[in-house]
Amino acid sequence: MKGEIRVIKYQAGYPGLNKKxxxxxxxxxxxxxxxxxLTELQxxxxxMLKTGRPNSGGTQITFIPLKSAEEYQPELEKIICDxxxxxxxxx
Numbered sequence: 001m002k003g004e005i006r007v008i009k010y011q012a013g014y015p016g017l018n019k020k021x022x023x024x025x026x027x028x029x030x031x032x033x034x035x036x037x038l039t040e041l042q043x044x045x046x047x048m049l050k051t052g053r054p055n056s057g058g059t060q061i062t063f064i065p066l067k068s069a070e071e072y073q074p075e076l077e078k079i080i081c082d083x084x085x086x087x088x089x090x091x
Contacts, residue, residue, distance in 0.1 A: 047064060
């Protein structure tokens, strides 16, 4: 443990994901969230812990690291499942 730096969690702000977008185009808002989740998982090994409410300044999203490599596949499948539900929800 000596000399190691670990990320426990971090929060990122997304100004483009604002309240106006979530109200006027909820499908685009949800698509953007899924894209962000997928990018964070693939590039940083992080999964979404919580999403703040969208407001005029955007949306805050908190991420935490995966605890093990075994968590990657179930998290990826969850993101894909959420994407499929959103894609086919009105058909």
